[in-house]
Amino acid sequence: MDDDSRDRPSAPVGRSERARTAALSAALALAAELPYPQVTMEAIAARAGVGKATLYRRWPHRGALLVDAVAHRNAAAAGSGIPDTGDLVADLTAVLRSVVDELADPGWDALLRALCVEALVDTGIGAQVLEQVFAPQIALFADRFATARAAGQIDGSVGDVEAFELVIAPVFHRWQLRTGVLDHAYGDAVVRRACRALAP
Amino acid sequence: MDDDSRDRPSAPVGRSERARTAALSAALALAAELPYPQVTMEAIAARAGVGKATLYRRWPHRGALLVDAVAHRNAAAAGSGIPDTGDLVADLTAVLRSVVDELADPGWDALLRALCVEALVDTGIGAQVLEQVFAPQIALFADRFATARAAGQIDGSVGDVEAFELVIAPVFHRWQLRTGVLDHAYGDAVVRRACRALAP
Amino acid sequence: MDDDSRDRPSAPVGRSERARTAALSAALALAAELPYPQVTMEAIAARAGVGKATLYRRWPHRGALLVDAVAHRNAAAAGSGIPDTGDLVADLTAVLRSVVDELADPGWDALLRALCVEALVDTGIGAQVLEQVFAPQIALFADRFATARAAGQIDGSVGDVEAFELVIAPVFHRWQLRTGVLDHAYGDAVVRRACRALAP
Amino acid sequence: MDDDSRDRPSAPVGRSERARTAALSAALALAAELPYPQVTMEAIAARAGVGKATLYRRWPHRGALLVDAVAHRNAAAAGSGIPDTGDLVADLTAVLRSVVDELADPGWDALLRALCVEALVDTGIGAQVLEQVFAPQIALFADRFATARAAGQIDGSVGDVEAFELVIAPVFHRWQLRTGVLDHAYGDAVVRRACRALAP
DNA sequence: TTGTAAACGAGACGGTACGTCTCGTCTTAAT
DNA sequence: ATTAAGACGAGACGTACCGTCTCGTTTACAA
Numbered sequence: 022m023d024d025d026s027r028d029r030p031s032a033p034v035g036r037s038e039r040a041r042t043a044a045l046s047a048a049l050a051l052a053a054e055l056p057y058p059q060v061t062m063e064a065i066a067a068r069a070g071v072g073k074a075t076l077y078r079r080w081p082h083r084g085a086l087l088v089d090a091v092a093h094r095n096a097a098a099a100g101s102g103i104p105d106t107g108d109l110v111a112d113l114t115a116v117l118r119s120v121v122d123e124l125a126d127p128g129w130d131a132l133l134r135a136l137c138v139e140a141l142v143d144t145g146i147g148a149q150v151l152e153q154v155f156a157p158q159i160a161l162f163a164d165r166f167a168t169a170r171a172a173g174q175i176d177g178s179v180g181d182v183e184a185f186e187l188v189i190a191p192v193f194h195r196w197q198l199r200t201g202v203l204d205h206a207y208g209d210a211v212v213r214r215a216c217r218a219l220a221p
Numbered sequence: 222m223d224d225d226s227r228d229r230p231s232a233p234v235g236r237s238e239r240a241r242t243a244a245l246s247a248a249l250a251l252a253a254e255l256p257y258p259q260v261t262m263e264a265i266a267a268r269a270g271v272g273k274a275t276l277y278r279r280w281p282h283r284g285a286l287l288v289d290a291v292a293h294r295n296a297a298a299a300g301s302g303i304p305d306t307g308d309l310v311a312d313l314t315a316v317l318r319s320v321v322d323e324l325a326d327p328g329w330d331a332l333l334r335a336l337c338v339e340a341l342v343d344t345g346i347g348a349q350v351l352e353q354v355f356a357p358q359i360a361l362f363a364d365r366f367a368t369a370r371a372a373g374q375i376d377g378s379v380g381d382v383e384a385f386e387l388v389i390a391p392v393f394h395r396w397q398l399r400t401g402v403l404d405h406a407y408g409d410a411v412v413r414r415a416c417r418a419l420a421p
Numbered sequence: 422m423d424d425d426s427r428d429r430p431s432a433p434v435g436r437s438e439r440a441r442t443a444a445l446s447a448a449l450a451l452a453a454e455l456p457y458p459q460v461t462m463e464a465i466a467a468r469a470g471v472g473k474a475t476l477y478r479r480w481p482h483r484g485a486l487l488v489d490a491v492a493h494r495n496a497a498a499a500g501s502g503i504p505d506t507g508d509l510v511a512d513l514t515a516v517l518r519s520v521v522d523e524l525a526d527p528g529w530d531a532l533l534r535a536l537c538v539e540a541l542v543d544t545g546i547g548a549q550v551l552e553q554v555f556a557p558q559i560a561l562f563a564d565r566f567a568t569a570r571a572a573g574q575i576d577g578s579v580g581d582v583e584a585f586e587l588v589i590a591p592v593f594h595r596w597q598l599r600t601g602v603l604d605h606a607y608g609d610a611v612v613r614r615a616c617r618a619l620a621p
Numbered sequence: 622m623d624d625d626s627r628d629r630p631s632a633p634v635g636r637s638e639r640a641r642t643a644a645l646s647a648a649l650a651l652a653a654e655l656p657y658p659q660v661t662m663e664a665i666a667a668r669a670g671v672g673k674a675t676l677y678r679r680w681p682h683r684g685a686l687l688v689d690a691v692a693h694r695n696a697a698a699a700g701s702g703i704p705d706t707g708d709l710v711a712d713l714t715a716v717l718r719s720v721v722d723e724l725a726d727p728g729w730d731a732l733l734r735a736l737c738v739e740a741l742v743d744t745g746i747g748a749q750v751l752e753q754v755f756a757p758q759i760a761l762f763a764d765r766f767a768t769a770r771a772a773g774q775i776d777g778s779v780g781d782v783e784a785f786e787l788v789i790a791p792v793f794h795r796w797q798l799r800t801g802v803l804d805h806a807y808g809d810a811v812v813r814r815a816c817r818a819l820a821p
Numbered sequence: 822t823t824g825t826a827a828a829c830g831a832g833a834c835g836g837t838a839c840g841t842c843t844c845g846t847c848t849t850a851a852t
Numbered sequence: 853a854t855t856a857a858g859a860c861g862a863g864a865c866g867t868a869c870c871g872t873c874t875c876g877t878t879t880a881c882a883a
Contacts, residue, residue, distance in 0.1 A: 037855085040854095040855075058342065061843060062845080071855090073846090074857095077846080137341050137397070141341075142334070143256075151399060155400070183401075183414075185400075191383075191386040193390065193394055194386050194389070198350070200382050214387060215418065217420075218418035235874070235875085236873070237834080240834070261863095262865075266836095272837095273835095274836090275834065277867085436828070440828090456743075461870085464869095466830090471829085473871080544799075583810065589794070590790035590793065593794055597737070598740065598750070599747060599748070600751065600759070600785075617817060619814070636847070637860080661838055662838075662840085672863085673839090675861075
């Protein structure tokens with residue numbers, strides 16, 4: 022391990038680092054497979070083979086740990102960005118379909134709900150969730166909106182966040198409250214309506 | 222009693238009804254004024270001057286009690302329905318402004334966040350929240366959409382829930398994640414864009 | 422029942438009396454068959470098919486009910502008195518053997534232990550137990566001791582209670598603390614030693 | 622504490638040991654000053670400044686805790702043994718007088734009654750009480766009886782437990798059921814009679 | 822007969838203690 | 853010196869009984 026950390030100091034794997042990684046993985050796994058109230062610091066520590074004190078030394082509470090874990094996961098999953106074929110509707114449709122697919126995955130569904138719970142309960146965690154989980158997504162959309170705006174496809178007076186919300190909020194809302202079936206067709210319709218609203 | 226109950230059927234009668242009312246009020250008050258994790262069954266019972274067993278006799282868990290309390294409050298607040306002046310944009314703008322105002326009230330904000338937490342944590346409570354809190358709202362919008370549809374102001378192929386989400390979801394999303402300022406101007410813009418999207 | 426009460430008006434069997442009898446029987450039965458902490462007022466009421474208020478209307482607490490029940494049972498069992506053949510040792514031996522036999526009966530064992538618990542916990546109940554359960558026994562022994570004293574078989578300066586305790590206490594002690602086997606042989610030895618101690 | 626732990630490193634005074642001691646002391650104090658039903662695990666934990674879980678971690682129920690506390694107290698009180706002046710009656714009289722004095726102390730009276738209650742309610746605790754509280758006393762008497770037996774002062778065929786019961790049971794019985802005044806005179810008389818019974 | 826009043830069964834009520842669980846801190850022993 | 857392990861104080865959980873209180877209903881006696 023010493024050799025390893027000397028060779029690649031940007032990816033140290035000391036005892037501490039192993040503990041950190043184990044904790045993040047355990048949090049993700051438990052949040053994905055258990056009802057959220059059972060995702061306790063105790064359970065995470067046990068699953069990770071890590072002392073509870075080690076968790077509290079690094080994260081002030083479960084929410085921070087979870088946000089960190091999800092951010093870590095998203096960073097690893099390396100969002101590839103939004104396609105740009107010139108056809109805004111088609112591009113957004115593709116994106117929303119993959120969003121819908123993700124939300125249909127029970128693990129990710131549970132994880133995201135856990136994240137929302139923490140964000141709702143504590144304003145500070147809410148800010149962290151926004152910054153580390155949603156902001157990157159918004160930034161990706163902002164890039165595509167910039168192109169579309171330059172091509173005169175959308176109203177220049179609509180901000181990036183507003184446009185993002187126009188597209189994402191209905192899906193998020195339906196996912197969260199289960200007001201109806203959340204499938205590709207719904208995503209397609211949302212994009213269609215959003216683009217009509219955004220048209221110059 | 223007969224006269225009484227005929228005149229004011231909502232008036233509580235007997236120890237049981239008094240306990241029920243006290244519990245609902247206490248739940249509302251605590252959820253409005255304390256961080257949600259401190260809104261425990263114990264605290265609600267103490268505040269209501271009610272035994273814990275009485276709470277558990279009526280509601281299987283805190284979530285059910287909270288949903289009941291909010292539904293009760295909403296029923297009492299007697300939603301007046303959505304205005305119908307013939308001008309859809311103006312009517313929806315008025316409604317969204319009052320929604321924004323409500324969400325700005327710290328008490329209602331806290332209450333609604335608590336409700337969302339419960340809905341996210343437990344699917345069953347989620348269904349209850351949808352049915353008892355959101356469905357009535359959707360129904361009000363549906364009435365107004367029906368008129369607008371009849372007047373040829375909105376696309377007949379868009380369902381009530383979809384139209385509702387188009388209008389409400391962005392506001393809900395911004396409220397929940399604090400992606401930006403949530404004021405009348407934002408509500409107005411959301412309505413404007415939604416109506417463009419809904420136009421035939 | 423009408424016939425019954427008309428025939429024997431001195432033993433009316435109205436609802437009240439039936440409730441009283443049912444409560445006493447239920448208390449005896451439960452105390453005999455369940456661990457004492459499970460012999461709750463709730464359980465007695467349920468077993469007796471009687472409202473809890475009816476119990477509390479007649480007896481201030483479980484202890485009083487239990488004492489009443491045991492006294493009632495003893496009255497019914499109609500202690501026949503201590504035999505008097507002229508041979509004190511033989512008479513007491515016979516009595517102690519039957520005492521040992523009674524204590525060996527699991528039901529009566531449990532009942533008597535419950536009684537002792539109540540007596541130990543509350544001085545008032547202790548007095549009631551003494552008066553209603555033990556005093557009658559002491560009186561029976563006192564009669565036999567009087568005869569023996571008159572016959573010059575025991576020391577006239579020893580009081581009835583003291584003599585009673587000399588005979589009963591060792592058995593009671595062994596029964597209560599299980600310091601050793603409690604059988605006829607032990608009872609016989611106790612009587613032998615007691616009579617030596619009591620001899621003039 | 623430093624000195625203490627340096628002198629007796631085998632008796633560390635970490636958090637655990639402090640909790641244990643505090644619990645035992647609190648149990649003794651509460652049992653001595655409150656009616657037994659109020660000596661709850663909750664009250665003991667509060668008085669000891671200890672979590673309830675800590676109590677249940679060490680003792681399965683209140684009875685075990687109480688027995689441990691009394692045994693602990695007795696060990697500390699270091700029974701000095703029964704005097705041996707050669708005069709059995711005198712020696713036993715002295716012992717019984719101190720027993721009577723102890724039983725007259727309200728604190729010890731309450732404690733011992735609590736112990737008896739637990740012993741009566743649960744056979745397991747009864748065995749524990751016998752072994753840890755009464756057995757040591759019996760052993761002390763056995764030593765004295767051995768001497769007396771060797772001196773030909775008592776019948777060699779009477780066992781230690783039987784002799785012990787002959788002496789102690791009447792006092793215990795009178796204390797428990799309050800069949801009469803329990804004073805030195807009574808103790809003296811009991812010893813006198815017991816020694817007559819035990820004489821060869 | 823037909824009220825009327827008491828006692829009844831049933832069981833909900835406000836409480837309290839139960840024994841269990843998780844929290845976040847602190848101690849210990851072993852790397 | 854930092855870790856895994858886990859005991860600790862605190863306090864909420866959901867349950868069981870407490871002793872009291874409302875309920876209608878049933879019974880017993882008076883009109």
